[in-house]
Amino acid sequence: MPKRIVRFLIFLSLSCASSATVLNGAENLPVKKEEKVLSIIQPYDKGIYTEEYISVTFQVDPDRVDTVKLFSSENERATIEMEEDRDTYHYLFRFSFGEHSIRAEAFKNGKRLAREKVKIFRKAFLSKYYRVAPPGYEVKFFHNDKMEKRCDMCHDMSVNEEKGVAFYDISESNCFDCHQSLLYKKFAHAPTVNFVCLPCHNGKTGEKNRKYRGKSKFLYPDPIGDTCFKCHKKNRKKWLARRNLHDPVGAGKCNLCHNPHSSDVNKNFLRERVWELCTSCHADKRSKKRYIALFKYRKNDGIGIDQKFIEGDFLCITCHDPHSSDRPYLLKEDYNGIENVCLTFSKEALR
DSSP states (O other), X not given: OOHHHHHHHHHHHHHHHHHHHHHHTGGGSOOOOOOOSEEEEESOTTEEEOSSEEEEEEEEOTTTOSEEEEEEXXXXXXXXXXXXXOOEEEEEEEXXXXXXXXXXXXXXXXXXXXXXXXXXXXXXXXXXXXXXXXXXXXXXOOOSHHHHTTTXXXXXOSXXXXXTOOOSSGGGSTTHXXXXXXXXXXXXXXXXXXXXXXXXXXXXXXXXXXXXXXXXXXXXXXXXXXXXXXXXXXXXXXHHTSSEEOHXXXXXXXXXHBOSSEESSOTTOBSSOHHHHHHTTOGGGOOHHHHHHHHHHHHHTTOOOOHHHHHTOOOHHHHBOSSEESXXXXXXXXXXXXXXXXXXXXXXXXX
């Protein structure tokens, strides 16, 4: 058979097949996209977080997975058995400051089907090592219409809080299920205890976080000072009436030293114990031994020094008011006799 005829027959057969496809409408049939076996919804990959407890939320194909194993870079792990007719699960991990990873692995009958990993950065408000995230990390928000749709099948994502009214049973708050870990510390701020969230998380922004406007329903103004002073009115009146303000107070950065939700340190919700807290900024004052040596030297030089300073039973706030003062160096009135003790470090005192 001549080559010319062969080529024509091949062309004709391809044309007929193409016409049949068009006639049957096959080109309009949607291609079914296979669902992922496993996906981590929260936390976001390369996201920045501030709280100690972080919830890991993941989604599975319930027909193909019977077990999921979670691993954190803090050497915590969990094995979660799948339940019938459920595809989304949560687990809580605790993280120290810095860069971490979370890994999830999906199994069926002991065989691993999928693996997913995310990296996170837990930011510290104070530590110079963890105050700034590495390149590539960014603040990401969950509470917007797009992301909340992923959870509204199981959770009521609406706000059921009445202005100025605390919950009789805080578990009735729509925020409680996901954010109850805020109560896991020893001391909790009154709004947190009562899950009264909206006075602070009002969706507004301040000078320091305007770039995030509209990205979350529950933003809070940064700096947060004016928001805090709406309740702490007496403190505002007292502190701002004095001549000298501590820098964080003047800048409205209450949450630099205080965790507005809860703390394991004390009832003032400090982020660290006093000495560690103050010296995270005032690093040159970190060593208490230098002060004890200086106090002993001054006492031997005839200056009247209380014995507690010699024994090391003092904190920064023993002499200084951490908020404001009418005296230089934020000194308290109670310590008239030693205001000049710390100003000069002699070589002899530090031997």
